[in-house]
Amino acid sequence: MNKIVGKEGLSDKVVKFEIEAPLIAKSRKPGHFVIVRVGKKGERVPYTIAAADPQKGTITLVIQRVGKSSEKLCQLNIGDYVTDLVGPLGKATHIENFGTVLCAGGGVGVAPMLPIIEGMKKAGNKVISVLAARTKELIILEEQVRKFSDEVIIMTDDGSYGEKGLITNGVENVIQREKVDLCVTIGPAIMMKFVSELTKKYDVPTIASLNTIMVDGTGMCGACRVTVGGKTRFVCVDGPEFDAHQVDFDEMLMRLKAYN
Amino acid sequence: MNNEYLKAERAQEWRETLRKSMKNKDRTDLPRVKMPEVPPEIRCHTYDEVNLGLSLEQAIGESHRCLDCVDPTCITGCPVEINIPKFIKNIERGEIFEAAKTLKETSALPAVCGRVCPQERQCESKCFYTLKLKKQPVAIGYLERFAADYERNSGQISIPDVAPANGIKIAVVGSGPAGLSFAGDMAKMGYDVTVFEALHELGGVLRYGIPEFRLPNEIVDFEIDVLKKMGVKFLTNCIVGKTILQEDLVAEGFRGIFVGSGAGLPNFMNIPGENLNGVMSCNEYLTRINLMQAADPESDTPIHLGKKVAVIGGGNTAMDAVRTARRLGAEKAMIVYRRSEEEMPARIEEIKHAKEEGIEFLTLHNPIKYEGDANGRVQRMLLQRMKLGDPDASGRRSPVAIEGDTVWIDVDEVIVSVGVSPNPLIPQSFSGIEVTSRGTIVVNNETMQSAVKTIFAGGDIVRGGATVILAMGDGRKAAKSMHEYLSSNQTE
Numbered sequence: 001m002n003k004i005v006g007k008e009g010l011s012d013k014v015v016k017f018e019i020e021a022p023l024i025a026k027s028r029k030p031g032h033f034v035i036v037r038v039g040k041k042g043e044r045v046p047y048t049i050a051a052a053d054p055q056k057g058t059i060t061l062v063i064q065r066v067g068k069s070s071e072k073l074c075q076l077n078i079g080d081y082v083t084d085l086v087g088p089l090g091k092a093t094h095i096e097n098f099g100t101v102l103c104a105g106g107g108v109g110v111a112p113m114l115p116i117i118e119g120m121k122k123a124g125n126k127v128i129s130v131l132a133a134r135t136k137e138l139i140i141l142e143e144q145v146r147k148f149s150d151e152v153i154i155m156t157d158d159g160s161y162g163e164k165g166l167i168t169n170g171v172e173n174v175i176q177r178e179k180v181d182l183c184v185t186i187g188p189a190i191m192m193k194f195v196s197e198l199t200k201k202y203d204v205p206t207i208a209s210l211n212t213i214m215v216d217g218t219g220m221c222g223a224c225r226v227t228v229g230g231k232t233r234f235v236c237v238d239g240p241e242f243d244a245h246q247v248d249f250d251e252m253l254m255r256l257k258a259y260n
Numbered sequence: 261m262n263n264e265y266l267k268a269e270r271a272q273e274w275r276e277t278l279r280k281s282m283k284n285k286d287r288t289d290l291p292r293v294k295m296p297e298v299p300p301e302i303r304c305h306t307y308d309e310v311n312l313g314l315s316l317e318q319a320i321g322e323s324h325r326c327l328d329c330v331d332p333t334c335i336t337g338c339p340v341e342i343n344i345p346k347f348i349k350n351i352e353r354g355e356i357f358e359a360a361k362t363l364k365e366t367s368a369l370p371a372v373c374g375r376v377c378p379q380e381r382q383c384e385s386k387c388f389y390t391l392k393l394k395k396q397p398v399a400i401g402y403l404e405r406f407a408a409d410y411e412r413n414s415g416q417i418s419i420p421d422v423a424p425a426n427g428i429k430i431a432v433v434g435s436g437p438a439g440l441s442f443a444g445d446m447a448k449m450g451y452d453v454t455v456f457e458a459l460h461e462l463g464g465v466l467r468y469g470i471p472e473f474r475l476p477n478e479i480v481d482f483e484i485d486v487l488k489k490m491g492v493k494f495l496t497n498c499i500v501g502k503t504i505l506q507e508d509l510v511a512e513g514f515r516g517i518f519v520g521s522g523a524g525l526p527n528f529m530n531i532p533g534e535n536l537n538g539v540m541s542c543n544e545y546l547t548r549i550n551l552m553q554a555a556d557p558e559s560d561t562p563i564h565l566g567k568k569v570a571v572i573g574g575g576n577t578a579m580d581a582v583r584t585a586r587r588l589g590a591e592k593a594m595i596v597y598r599r600s601e602e603e604m605p606a607r608i609e610e611i612k613h614a615k616e617e618g619i620e621f622l623t624l625h626n627p628i629k630y631e632g633d634a635n636g637r638v639q640r641m642l643l644q645r646m647k648l649g650d651p652d653a654s655g656r657r658s659p660v661a662i663e664g665d666t667v668w669i670d671v672d673e674v675i676v677s678v679g680v681s682p683n684p685l686i687p688q689s690f691s692g693i694e695v696t697s698r699g700t701i702v703v704n705n706e707t708m709q710s711a712v713k714t715i716f717a718g719g720d721i722v723r724g725g726a727t728v729i730l731a732m733g734d735g736r737k738a739a740k741s742m743h744e745y746l747s748s749n750q751t752e
Contacts, residue, residue: 023503037460041553043560044460069560084460086497215552215561218458218499219683220468220524221544225535232528232535237684251535254636258537259562 002085010140022057030115034087035217048112062111097124099181106187121148130170136161193249208244292396293322300616319406323352337386339733360411368444374405423450431514433500436464437728438520438719441735447490458499468551501689523720524683533630538638542677566673568592573677574604598626598659707741
């Protein structure tokens with residue numbers, strides 16, 4: 001049982017939680033995720049850690065209401081407990097000084113991108129962040145992203161904020177303008193697919209953080225399997241980050257619909 | 261086990277009196293008891309336990325068959341060396357609680373073992389009846405289950421004696437059979453034992469793997485409760501190597517670590533279409549059903565209930581999966597196995613139960629491809645027909661494809677049960693231990709000690725996929741040798 005000590009609505013559909021988890025707060029690194037279960041009949045759902053405060057012993061999760069389990073979690077308030085919380089899981093992001101790193105985050109994917117942006121900046125990289133969403137109010141965590149980015153480009157589908165266009169437009173502008181050594185992309189699978197196709201065209205190495213269906217999150221079940229470079233890999237223990245150019249996104253999109 | 265001890269126990273007056281009370285000839289003339297079962301047509305619609313257990317009369321009757329041999333070879337067949345004649349003779353004289361206590365001298369999980377052990381390959385294969393008389397062995401497994409159940413149902417539970425606390429902290433990684441067996445023995449010797457479990461429920465494979473019709477969850481809860489009463493502490497949602505690191509445990513004062521993290525990485529066959537929706541590992545299927553209770557409409561965990569289900573493999577897990585599918589409404593539930601029934605690793609009882617429940621056996625068939633519908637859901641499988649060739653490394657006759665002989669079969673769910681590999685979390689995150697290319701931890705086979713002197717390991721993380729009882733035997737061995745190691749290295 002882990003207590004919720006902070007809750008803030010980032011948009012209509014997106015809630016930021018701060019949850020007590022002292023051991024995880026201490027041992028987590030950028031790229032790690034946790035599994036959360038709400039209620040005795042609850043499902044085990046993976047969420048990537050957005051931030052952690054080892055002193056306070058808390059971790060931050062940013063949750064989008066997309067289905068039954070995320071909705072259940074979003075209905076909890078400060079003082080409530082999540083039934084189970086386990087982690088940190090997965091492999092941490094490989095952070096080093098690559099040169100210029102382009103971080104392309106879509107929608108709620110900006111949250112797990114945040115510790116990577118911070119890590120890349122602290123490692124000495126020039127960090128250019130592209131944040132994208134359908135409309136202005138769905139752009140989240142802009143202020144925190146700015147803190148560790150040399151440049152922030154905002155893209156909205158409807159042009160209500162930043163530039164009008166898709167994330168790929170923003171990414172392509174940067175790549176055409178200057179040399180990018182690494183692109184990191186996190187967001188909806190379909191978005192990562194298009195970012196990956198684009199950066200492949202320009203031969204920019206790209207990492208994608210995959211958000212597949214999981215049960216245990218420790219390598220036990222294989223529900224999360226994806227094909228990377230023609231081989232079956234488990235997102236929970238081999239990932240969640242992979243060379244985006246090797247990921248079979250079409251298969252992943254199909255597998256995400258397993259229970260729709 | 262200590263022979264002197266066995267002899268002294270056997271020489272006790274009550275044992276002698278019992279032996280004299282009936283002629284051996286009369287004992288060996290008795291037929292082996294039959295386990296009462298729920299009829300197949302009823303049980304394939306429920307999740308209730310199939311085997312009902314013996315009645316007191318049946319158990320006492322069966323116990324008379326045991327000859328209380330001078331040389332009880334049956335014990336050599338038991339990985340945890342239960343004093344088998346002693347517990348059976350206690351049943352014969354009506355002292356069922358004493359029988360249960362005898363089981364607990366060496367086994368942390370008697371009610372579990374009485375249900376899931378392959379006794380026909382262990383104690384019962386070494387019974388005098390099997391070896392010398394060529395008759396059906398004493399039903400040791402049924403009697404074990406009877407004694408454990410009798411005690412549990414009576415409410416008069418004996419908690420094994422625990423030595424005075426020695427204050428030495430020991431960490432156990434994983435609450436499956438290896439870890440529980442180890443924890444029980446260490447607690448008996450007075451150690452301060454904490455078991456760390458990655459999942460939200462305790463029991464490991466006993467919980468997520470073995471279905472309730474073979475091992476009800478309440479039995480697992482009960483046995484764990486006995487360990488709690490012996491002072492063993494349990495911490496769920498804690499992954500050693502992730503949540504808590506090896507160095508954290510050392511810093512926290514844990515003087516010994518036992519790794520029983522299991523074989524939690526399912527194997528796939530790497531054939532086309534294996535990542536289609538509806539194709540999954542047996543671990544995923546059983547975890548959804550057993551641990552997450554996905555078939556309960558109240559549960560948030562989704563499951564697709566197949567009508568035409570194929571389970572690939574011939575082991576106990578495959579039988580568990582296919583019989584589960586049948587209970588969840590599969591009209592056609594099939595085992596697809598590349599060798600013949602004779603080579604099947606599953607217990608004979610499981611195969612028999614599966615057949616009674618209408619499971620189809622497609623032996624000498626091997627899947628080579630799956631095809632899906634427009635939504636990516638598996639629709640049919642292509643099976644290669646096989647024949648048996650020469651024996652392979654496992655000693656079983658190897659399957660050979662019959663060139664060009666294939667068949668398409670419609671399916672809407674496929675469960676791949678072709679073995680498991682060791683869970684990579686510990687091998688990846690522990691330093692100093694030696695790991696094989698298969699991912700198993702290297703230990704001394706006698707002591708279960710790893711390359712790091714304070715770290716011991718057992719069960720599937722060492723064996724790479726074996727049985728509950730072998731894991732328990734490892735836990736027991738590791739406890740004995742860790743105790744010896746710590747006792748001889750008390751330099752502080």
